[in-house]
Amino acid sequence: GAGVSQTPSNKVTEKGKYVELRCDPISGHTALYWYRQSLGQGPEFLIYFQGTGAADDSGLPNDRFFAVRPEGSVSTLKIQRTERGDSAVYLCASSLTGENTEAFFGQGTRLTVV
Amino acid sequence: AQKVTQAQTEISVVEKEDVTLDCVYETRDTTYYLFWYKQPPSGELVFLIRRNSFDEQNEISGRYSWNFQKSTSSFNFTITASQVVDSAVYFCALNQLGNTGKLIFGQGTTLQVKP
Numbered sequence: 456g457a458g459v460s461q462t463p464s465n466k467v468t469e470k471g472k473y474v475e476l477r478c479d480p481i482s483g484h485t486a487l488y489w490y491r492q493s494l495g496q497g498p499e500f501l502i503y504f505q506g507t508g509a510a511d512d513s514g515l516p517n518d519r520f521f522a523v524r525p526e527g528s529v530s531t532l533k534i535q536r537t538e539r540g541d542s543a544v545y546l547c548a549s550s551l552t553g554e555n556t557e558a559f560f561g562q563g564t565r566l567t568v569v
Numbered sequence: 570a571q572k573v574t575q576a577q578t579e580i581s582v583v584e585k586e587d588v589t590l591d592c593v594y595e596t597r598d599t600t601y602y603l604f605w606y607k608q609p610p611s612g613e614l615v616f617l618i619r620r621n622s623f624d625e626q627n628e629i630s631g632r633y634s635w636n637f638q639k640s641t642s643s644f645n646f647t648i649t650a651s652q653v654v655d656s657a658v659y660f661c662a663l664n665q666l667g668n669t670g671k672l673i674f675g676q677g678t679t680l681q682v683k684p
Binding site for chain 2: 458490496497499500503544548557558559561562563
């Protein structure tokens with residue numbers, strides 16, 4: 456497709472389980488971002504990829520959160536031992552180069568930990 | 570530290586009214602970018618505008634206009650003759666020129682336009 460695609464759109468998981476969230480960026484975009492948006496708040500930065508490497512992971516809240524982008528395209532955000540506080544919408548964005556170019560966002564994955 | 574404040578949590582107007590959404594930012598950087606995004610109920614953030622810190626000229630795009638005032642660290646957004654389709658959450662965001670491009674978002678303003 457032409458836009459950023461995120462799957463699944465909704466995910467309900469039990470506390471303590473492992474989850475993976477997938478992001479398929481716009482073709483040719485080298486920069487990819489993950490953000491987390493809690494209810495009633497603005498998105499909060501988690502991690503930034505330039506190509507295959509995580510150039511900035513300063514927003515990851517703790518070591519339960521990990522993300523990969525092995526081929527410089529699709530990215531997976533992985534959350535281990537999920538907690539109820541991890542419930543949020545996880546947004547992915549991509550941009551052409553990352554240097555202040557326009558970022559295009561996906562529709563997000565709504566994660567609910569019960 | 571960088572911070573964006575959108576003091577208006579919710580605004581409700583009647584169709585055809587003009588409405589201004591406020592955005593105040595904090596940064597120690599001399600070069601930076603400011604953004605506005607729209608988030609309709611579908612959840613996807615839609616880019617509206619990007620403005621760099623060197624360009625204080627106001628911008629108009631159709632019914633949308635933006636007022637950037639460096640002296641007050643504000644980047645306000647006005648919708649003229651609002652329409653029901655303008656109902657959404659609007660976010661102001663900031664990032665540092667030459668940085669990774671990561672955005673610092675405000676808390677958002679929910680705009681409801683009633684027919």
